[in-house]
Amino acid sequence: MARTNSRPDTIYVKSLTEEDKDRFEKLLEHLDTTNNGYAVLKVIEKYFPLLEKSKEQGAEIKRLEGTIRKKDEKIQKMAEQKAGMLKQISVIEESLKSTAKFIKEL
Secondary structure, three states: OOOOOOOOOOOOOOOOOHHHHHHHHHHHHHHOOOOHHHHHHHHHHHHHHHHHHHHHHHHHHHHHHHHHHHHHHHHHHHHHHHHHHHHHHHHHHHHHHHHHHHHHHO
16 A cells, blocks of 8 residues: 655655664754754755855865965976076176186286
């Protein structure tokens, strides 16, 4: 015999674990209701805006990660340029020292 739902606000779920039952009971207590349909409706009302917000934040995170990656590349390039300039300065310093030594000998 088919099971009929005499109360349209009642939602039947065939297999819930004890943990899921406890969670649903906590949800009903939190929403201060015994109406399963109302509880599910409230969860859906809160879930979908959060889902959209999560997608937006995910896109923002990806954008910011790209910006950070570009900034890191710039910093790396500047560090390489700094190392190159320091090397050039040391070459010039050695050249000046040898020139000064040569002038003293004259």
